[in-house]
Amino acid sequence: EIDRLSDLEKLKVLGHGNGGTVYQVRHKITSAIYALKIVHPDCDTNSRRNILREMEILRRTDSPFIVRCHGIIEKPFGDIAILMEYMDAGTLDTLLKSHGTLSELSLSTITRQVLNGLHYLHSQKIVHRDIKPANLLVNQNMEVKIADFGVSRIMCRSLEPCDSYVGTCAYMSPERFDPDTYGSNYNGYAADIWSLGLTLFELCVGHFPFLPSGQRSNWATLMCAICFGEPPSLPETTSEEFQSFINCCLQKDSNKRWTALQLLSHPFVAKDRGSENQSEIKSL
Numbered sequence: 001e002i003d004r005l006s007d008l009e010k011l012k013v014l015g016h017g018n019g020g021t022v023y024q025v026r027h028k029i030t031s032a033i034y035a036l037k038i039v040h041p042d043c044d045t046n047s048r049r050n051i052l053r054e055m056e057i058l059r060r061t062d063s064p065f066i067v068r069c070h071g072i073i074e075k076p077f078g079d080i081a082i083l084m085e086y087m088d089a090g091t092l093d094t095l096l097k098s099h100g101t102l103s104e105l106s107l108s109t110i111t112r113q114v115l116n117g118l119h120y121l122h123s124q125k126i127v128h129r130d131i132k133p134a135n136l137l138v139n140q141n142m143e144v145k146i147a148d149f150g151v152s153r154i155m156c157r158s159l160e161p162c163d164s165y166v167g168t169c170a171y172m173s174p175e176r177f178d179p180d181t182y183g184s185n186y187n188g189y190a191a192d193i194w195s196l197g198l199t200l201f202e203l204c205v206g207h208f209p210f211l212p213s214g215q216r217s218n219w220a221t222l223m224c225a226i227c228f229g230e231p232p233s234l235p236e237t238t239s240e241e242f243q244s245f246i247n248c249c250l251q252k253d254s255n256k257r258w259t260a261l262q263l264l265s266h267p268f269v270a271k272d273r274g275s276e277n278q279s280e281i282k283s284l
């Protein structure tokens with residue numbers, strides 16, 4: 001484990017997040033490349049809480065489908081840095097913007113990996129709470145890993161009420177706005193599956209489902225669309241398997257929504273299209 005910032009050389013800024021900056025860094029001795037998230041020492045208590053939560057979760061997780069943590073560096077005067085595996089193709093959000101919408105074949109490979117990650121997290125009693133394209137990292141091998149655990153939660157009791165609006169409001173499931181109607185058995189895990197459904201929808205059609213392309217909306221309009229509208233369904237041009245998969249994720253009643261484990265056996269992801277897919281991925 002690497003525990004000294006002085007062993008690392010900053011190469012460039014990869015992105016800015018809440019209260020922190022993510023750098024690409026090189027380990028001076030091994031030349032290995034990592035991503036380093038540094039929290040600004042003067043950031044607000046909220047950002048500080050998020051980074052501590054992220055640290056705790058990254059310390060506990062060990063899965064090829066979750067971004068790996070290679071060390072946590074804490075300085076006496078409050079700087080905290082998390083050294084992570086470097087994902088060289090950025091996020092699915094940037095991939096969508098640079099490459100355009102993704103084919104069903106790519107989406108099925110992506111989906112299988114995210115489901116494996118979610119199944120792992122849920123079995124460890126961790127709810128991510130902010131699944132969206134910008135929080136799914138990719139590398140050149142088209143490996144997809146779940147990142148950004150700033151608002152995640154470790155469930156200590158089996159049932160936990162909907163306590164606060166965290167995460168990105170647009171990807172929030174109906175039961176998080178209205179647990180009485182849509183989540184008689186609210187436990188949080190199903191909310192991650194809803195967000196996954198919206199994420200895949202967006203990667204397939206190119207824009208966030210509840211809003212026409214390019215349109216921005218306010219919180220109330222969006223909440224009404226999510227709670228009172230029909231869940232979005234994919235265009236007819238997509239395969240029946242994909243449409244059915246999305247319907248299983250976007251069940252408004254959280255009790256009817258499939259779990260990550262159930263979804264892993266859905267035909268959209270269960271079918272091994274390995275060889276077809278390799279050539280497709282190379283073209284990305």
Ligand code: ADP
Nearest residue numbers: 014015016017018022035084085086087091148
């Ligand atoms: P926040 O969620 O607080 O905005 P993130 O943890 O998502 O912050 O990081 C901000 C940006 O940094 C991301 O959008 C991504 O572009 C980049 N980034 C974060 N972690 C990595 C990583 N492990 N590898 C490559 N890029 C990363």
